[in-house]
Amino acid sequence: MSHQVTQYIKEARHHGLTNEQIMKALTDAGWQAHEILEFVLEPPRPAGASADAIISVRGISKQYDKTKALDNISLEVKRGAVTALLGPNGAGKTTLVRILATLLLPTSGEATVNGLNVVTQPQKLRSAIGLAGQYAAVDEVLSGRENLDMVGQLYHLNPATAKARAAELLKQFDLEDAADRPVKTYSGGMRRRLDLAASLVNHPKILFLDEPTTGLDPRSRFTLWNVIRELVEEGTTVLLTTQYMEEADQLANHIFVIDHGHIIAQGTANELKKQVGGDVLELHMTNHDDVSQAAELIKEFGDGEPQANSSNGIVIMPTSQGPSILVEVVRRLDSAQLKLSDIILRRPSLDDVFMKLTGHGTQSNE
Amino acid sequence: MAPNPMNRTLTDILIMVKRNLLRYRRMPQLIVFSFIQPVMFVLLFAYVFGGAIHTDTKYINYLIPGIIVQTVIFGAMMTGVGLADDLSKGMIDRFRSLPMARSAVLAGRTISETIRNFFVIIVMTLVGYAIGFRIEHGFFKYFLAILLTLLFGFAFSWVSATIGLAVKNVEIAQTAGFIWVFPLVFASSIFVPTNTLSGPVKWFAEHNPISYTTNTVRALSLGTPVGDNVWYSLIWAAALLIVFVPLAVYRYRKIS
Ligand SMILES: Nc1ncnc2c1ncn2[C@@H]1O[C@H](COP(=O)(O)OP(=O)(O)O)[C@@H](O)[C@H]1O
Numbered sequence: 001m002s003h004q005v006t007q008y009i010k011e012a013r014h015h016g017l018t019n020e021q022i023m024k025a026l027t028d029a030g031w032q033a034h035e036i037l038e039f040v041l042e043p044p045r046p047a048g049a050s051a052d053a054i055i056s057v058r059g060i061s062k063q064y065d066k067t068k069a070l071d072n073i074s075l076e077v078k079r080g081a082v083t084a085l086l087g088p089n090g091a092g093k094t095t096l097v098r099i100l101a102t103l104l105l106p107t108s109g110e111a112t113v114n115g116l117n118v119v120t121q122p123q124k125l126r127s128a129i130g131l132a133g134q135y136a137a138v139d140e141v142l143s144g145r146e147n148l149d150m151v152g153q154l155y156h157l158n159p160a161t162a163k164a165r166a167a168e169l170l171k172q173f174d175l176e177d178a179a180d181r182p183v184k185t186y187s188g189g190m191r192r193r194l195d196l197a198a199s200l201v202n203h204p205k206i207l208f209l210d211e212p213t214t215g216l217d218p219r220s221r222f223t224l225w226n227v228i229r230e231l232v233e234e235g236t237t238v239l240l241t242t243q244y245m246e247e248a249d250q251l252a253n254h255i256f257v258i259d260h261g262h263i264i265a266q267g268t269a270n271e272l273k274k275q276v277g278g279d280v281l282e283l284h285m286t287n288h289d290d291v292s293q294a295a296e297l298i299k300e301f302g303d304g305e306p307q308a309n310s311s312n313g314i315v316i317m318p319t320s321q322g323p324s325i326l327v328e329v330v331r332r333l334d335s336a337q338l339k340l341s342d343i344i345l346r347r348p349s350l351d352d353v354f355m356k357l358t359g360h361g362t363q364s365n366e
Numbered sequence: 367m368a369p370n371p372m373n374r375t376l377t378d379i380l381i382m383v384k385r386n387l388l389r390y391r392r393m394p395q396l397i398v399f400s401f402i403q404p405v406m407f408v409l410l411f412a413y414v415f416g417g418a419i420h421t422d423t424k425y426i427n428y429l430i431p432g433i434i435v436q437t438v439i440f441g442a443m444m445t446g447v448g449l450a451d452d453l454s455k456g457m458i459d460r461f462r463s464l465p466m467a468r469s470a471v472l473a474g475r476t477i478s479e480t481i482r483n484f485f486v487i488i489v490m491t492l493v494g495y496a497i498g499f500r501i502e503h504g505f506f507k508y509f510l511a512i513l514l515t516l517l518f519g520f521a522f523s524w525v526s527a528t529i530g531l532a533v534k535n536v537e538i539a540q541t542a543g544f545i546w547v548f549p550l551v552f553a554s555s556i557f558v559p560t561n562t563l564s565g566p567v568k569w570f571a572e573h574n575p576i577s578y579t580t581n582t583v584r585a586l587s588l589g590t591p592v593g594d595n596v597w598y599s600l601i602w603a604a605a606l607l608i609v610f611v612p613l614a615v616y617r618y619r620k621i622s
Pocket residue numbers: 064065066067068069087088089090091092093094095096622
């Protein structure tokens with residue numbers, strides 16, 4: 001149905017008709033104005049937002065009773081790409097996603113999603129978004145099929161369409177065998193997939209994923225990454241939050257590093273890595289207690305303070321002096337009788353970037 | 367594509383009612399357990415304490431209408447527990463992210479508890495019949511009694527919804543939701559005639575909205591005059607709805 005309209009608009013534009021003329025032709029043909037606007041025409045763009053920004057956040061702050069969870073955050077999310085909010089536990093990621101998904105009101109500031117204001121036009125906005133929260137929000141007593149069917153009906157699909165869409169998603173997410181079992185018999189990975197399926201029922205333009213892979217085993221995580229990539233290929237815009245550097249590195253076209261309610265850096269994974277510069281020297285001590293002594297010995301070769309972690313026996317230090325230092329480092333450790341199980345000189349990872357930017361690691365990487 | 371908003375709200379409420387009732391059908395143990403306690407009360411009062419309580423009529427005919435009101439009030443208190451459960455499991459977040467009517471989650475909950483209460487009343491009436499309870503003034507009046515009980519329970523379920531949304535935790539909702547109901551239920555005319563009580567307890571029991579409702583339901587069942595009880599009961603139900611429907615909806619909107 002909307003396909004015809006899209007086609008018509010394409011042709012009309014091609015012939016140089018203005019939006020007003022197109023609107024008039026379509027309303028004359030019996031279409032409701034809001035249907036045309038909602039589903040077909042480009043959403044209005046707020047002043048100052050760039051053309052390819054589908055989410056625009058301007059000076060958003062959120063104050064809970066005591067905590068300032070977000071402090072004057074501004075950002076733009078590009079249409080049709082994956083954008084990651086990367087930050088440790090408590091950084092404010094969930095708060096920002098909840099504000100954008102209209103679950104929470106900001107204390108101050110303004111934000112638009114798909115051209116709609118999150119505070120003043122929430123109901124309209126909800127038709128365009130999908131949300132998979134930090135914890136799978138599915139009814140445990142109902143079956144997977146019943147869950148999706150219910151969500152479809154609440155999006156006001158007609159019952160037959162809702163049923164068909166549920167079946168389609170169950171297939172896509174490899175849940176067909178379990179479709180009619182109560183969700184309480186599902187594994188964690190299956191619940192996550194069902195939750196994601198539920199957020200996709202209405203073909204959202206924008207998908208919010210709050211820590212989509214936290215708590216998943218590596219295989220399920222990998223599967224989910226591929227699902228997200230496919231969605232983006234089909235034109236969905238994804239905003240995801242993560243504590244995992246690797247996830248942001250693997251998936252995101254653009255990364256916002258967020259800490260204590262501030263955006264402390266942004267860019268592509270490569271751009272962020274460049275901010276660290278040089279290489280990273282990584283020592284794995286056989287005896288975990290040796291880390292601080294080892295850190296002291298190699299300090300002078302580094303561009304910054306070495307980070308010693310006694311719980312995993314690893315010392316990390318940025319350096320730009322190249323491989324020539326390796327021999328000297330090994331010699332020094334050897335003469336101090338500190339045993340190495342491994343020594344690595346590598347390109348910086350996002351972990352190192354985060355470490356450098358914040359002075360502390362992320363939860364997931366201790 | 368876009369039906370009018372009123373239809374949409376009704377559809378959404380219906381979907382929510384369907385979901386809640388489906389949950390009950392999947393967990394029949396919940397229903398069975400909700401009968402054990404009132405049946406125990408019936409047996410306890412009918413056969414143990416009943417002998418010591420003097421009423422103008424056969425005690426079982428006095429007791430069953432009271433038990434029905436009690437069961438419906440306790441049943442209504444499950445509303446808040448269910449909402450707290452949905453909140454803690456993230457279901458409310460899911461619903462709030464959908465373009466559905468804002469009021470549908472709460473209305474769906476309170477209506478499904480009322481439907482469940484209707485079945486509870488039928489079962490309790492049958493249990494009563496099995497041990498000698500009789501409707502003495504025709505089924506139409508008893509039907510009116512059931513309607514009043516359901517309305518009163520519906521009003522209480524909005525109080526419960528407000529509590530559930532405020533505490534957000536199933537266990538606390540279970541405690542906080544029930545603790546204030548006990549004195550209301552026991553210092554009332556549910557089990558004993560209020561004129562056998564004395565002092566402040568008597569005063570409280572006589573002005574207790576649960577007593578007004580119980581007196582009306584009992585009078586309709588026994589065929590005695592209902593007097594002003596029915597008006598007081600209706601006014602209380604209306605007052606509770608006027609205060610707690612907006613309060614619950616406000617709470618729902620303000621969830622963070
Ligand atoms: N409902 C709430 N009430 C009070 N404080 C909160 C609430 N939700 C989150 N916070 C606080 O706000 C900060 C940011 O939390 P959150 O957005 O959940 O971070 P993240 O998702 O990055 O872990 C934390 O300090 C957290 O304790």
